[in-house]
Structure formats: C-alpha cells, structure tokens
Amino acid sequence: MKNRLLSLAVFSLCCFQFTSCTKEESLAATDSTPVVASASIDLANELDIQAGLQVSYEKLTAKLTGKTLTASCALVTMDPVTTTFPKTFYVDFGTAGCTVNNITRKGKLKITFSGNITETGSTMTVERVNYYINSNKVEGKITYKNSTVTAATPEWTRTVADGIFTDAKGNVYQNSGSYTVRLTAGASTPTFDDNSYEMTQGTTTITNQNGGKMTLTVTQSLIKNASCDFISKGKIKVESTILNGTIDYGAGDCDNKATYTQNGIEFPITM
Template sequence: MKNFSLAFCSLLVFSFTFNSCTKDEVVNFTDTNSIVASATIDGINELDFQTGTQVTFENALSKTTSATNVKSLLGACAVVTIDNVTPNSFPKIITIDFGTGCTTNGITRKGKLKITLSGLVSTPKSTMKIERENYYVNGMKVEGVILYTNETTTAAVPQWSRTITNGKLTSVDGSVYFNSGSHTIRQTEGASTPLILADNTYEMISGDHMVSKENGAKLTLSVAAPLVKKYDCNYVSKGKLNVKGPLLNGTLDYGNGDCDNKLTYTHENGIVFNLTM
C-alpha cells in the first residue's frame, strides 16, 4: 500500500467474448476495475487491522506487556484517545484521529478510526470492531464496519474471523464500489515472540469477498491459495483468489512472496493481465 492510489483508473478495458481473440483484440467492453478495487479494499482492511493491532499493543491491550520497535503506522500527527484507561476493564473504545491529513509510510489518511475492544485482543472469543468516520486513504473514501473475533484454539496459531458489513469504497474519480465478506485469518509466524510485531505473518486461509460497482455486476472473490501478509510489508505478497462474475472468470495472483504492489489476473481463456494496486 505504499504510494497507495487507485491505479485502476488507467487500467486496460477488455472483453473476453471470443477465446480465440488476442490481448489487443479483447479491448473495449469489460474492465477489471472491480478486481483491483477488491484488492485495494483488502489492502486497506489489512492496514486498518494492523493499525488497530499496533495501537492495542502499544497500550497493553493485546499482551500483558507492550515493548516493540516496529515502525509506526500512525506517525506523530495522529491523535489516539482511549475512553476507559482502567487496566483490564472492558469494553474500551479507542479513537484514532488523523485530522485533515496525516501521512506515514507514503500513505495519507484523514478522518477517524473507532476501535471497540470487548477484551484483550489475544483472548479467545474477544472482538475488535473497526468503524470508519469520514475516513479517507490517499483520497479514497472508505466506509464500513470490520469485526474481528478471536477464534484461537491453539495458542501457537492465533486465528480470527473477519466480517465486513456495509463496505463502500469511493475512488478519487467518484466511482463507487460496494463490498462485503467473511474470512478466516491465521497468524503463521511471530506467535512465539509476543513482544515483537515486526516478525508477524498473517494468512487469509478461507472466505469470500463480494464487490460490485454502483449500478454494475457483482464479483465474488474466493480464497484459492492462502493470501500472505507480512507485518513489515505494505502489501499482500502471495496467494490466489478465484474470481467469478458475469464476464470475468479467472484467477487473481498476488505473486511469489515479493513485497510489491503487482498482481496478475488470468482469465479462463488463458489471457493474462498485469495489474497494479
């Protein structure tokens, strides 16, 4: 998400009417905007989750101790307030106010994130609810509620469910994308070093994400191979999603583990398109 912008404003527009068409011949009818919008939405959701995780960590709301040298996702300009500072007393509401613009790690955010904790986020069955209030990421307005529920059964492998409701992304050109979905997310690295966030790796191991452009067709993106997100990388760096829609049916590939913003979409007829978040 570094230098995060909706590159899909300039993506190729293409059609898959005939399997025998070449890449140059399949331009003009359908676009991949919703695919890139979905990847962008997932990226922002991960950013907000990491932000919530870091804030709770730094305020001793995820572990019994908060000691870390991880790079800040907030910077000096964001203001963090907690309504209930009594130790081990819940619920707690954390408000992160980015004001009229706060840039950190190449990402500019404004507005507020409201994070409600039912308990320590490391405790099974506890929840973290993330709400957006007039919230923007690099000029894109982001709406919706994300609910994380701790479903850990083995301490060495923390796991959460993530549900998105009333999701809405408004791009800088005014295009609107609605989204919702549920996923299971597992921490696969870093659980043995609870005082360090930077070595954490998370994988989205299952679930579906629905995205539809305003007055447009709906796409369903399902996990085909776990999406890998390292805490110290701004991007999902590995994994695949199956894409299903009226015209777009294929696979979205996040790559082989390199930390970059590159994606490839392969349609069912074998045509490959390179995309950028």
C-alpha cells in the same frame, strides 16, 4: 510488447460495466477497474486491521516495538478513558492526511476491544469515520474475532459488513465478506513487526453502482506480514458475468503490485 500494451488498453476501455457478451468479446468488453478496486479494498481492510493490532500491542499490552502508529504521524487516543473493557480508541490521521510508504490516509478509525484480542472469544471492531486512503473513501465496519482452538496457532475470523469503497473517480463498490486468519509466525515473541498472518480461506462479494456483482474467493492462502503494508503472496479467484480470472499477489515481495490473469493474458495491478 506492443501487442501486450494494446491488449491492456483494450482491457481498460469500458468503465465499470458488468455487461453480458460472448466469450470472444469478453476481454474487449471488460474493464480492469473492478479488479483494481477489489485489490484496493483488500489493501484498505488489511491496513485497518493492522492499525487495530498495532493499537492492541501498543496501548493494551505495551509490547509494540519497531513501527508504531504514532511514529507514522497518526494520533491515538482513548475515549472514554477507562481501565476496564470494552475499550475504544480513535486513530486520527488528520484532515490534511498522513502519508507513510506512499499511502496517504485521512480521517479516523474507531477501534473497540471487547477484551484482549489474544484471548479466545474477544473481538476487535474497526469503524471508519470520514476516512480516506489515497483519495478513495472507505466506509463500513470490520469485526475481528479470536476463534483460536489450538493455542500454538492463534486464529481469527475477519468479517466486513456494510463496506463501501468510493474511488477517486466516484465509482462506488459495496463489499462484504469473511476470511479466516491465522498467526503463523511471531506468536512466541513480544514484538509486532515479526508477525506473519495467513488468510487460509474466505470469500468477498463486491457490488458496483450498476448492480453488477463480483465474487472473490481465496484459492491460495494470502500472506500478510506485519512489517509490510501489502499482501505479498497468494491468489484469489474472481468471478462475475464477464470477469473470470485470478488475482496473484506475487511470490512474497513487499510491494503494491499484483497481476490479474484472464484467458491466459496477464494484466498488472497497482494498489
């Protein structure tokens, strides 16, 4: 245990650098912060997509039961008020913050639907307006497009553009990428909380404030249940000048934990 804690301390020494080094020095010169940031970026994207889907179920189809945005202390309004598409909603978490499941969000999400998101070709865009998650500022736009081919397996393409993640220490990470998402459970019911989504493939690129780039690629489908705020299963390959490992989201438990493994050594991640 002592050796593991020492390794973790060494792993976390140097901040935010993607500097070059020998293979033997890689762990000593590597900081876990970019990996934690990448997991937090994934969390932010999943939370915001889930908020959009909740608005769709609650405001467009009146089918949402169970956990709602309104119950979570967010205020949902349509502006402008209209009966035709496109329809734009604002999810306002307030300036003081709205805390649910130990996740505090502040600011607004602007969510625009070109049509019902269950219809092929329709899009949902999520834009952040002075928006924070657990003191991390999150910017950028997510486009969620229905690309269903087989009705029994609804499918969407999730694309992030102009993403900027600024952590509580002021470190800035630009991010962009695209995932393929499938609804694997809950399609036949009118409720939202029993939905389960599988991200089968996709790649994200993250660039830190020093210009260092990190690429994250899905190697084992990511599982996201609507009843849980976090990705609960799946693996992502991490590649950069120094970082060359795997993020493992676990075996299916609903928690904010993951592990990063490099050179056979595991390091815990808390999102």
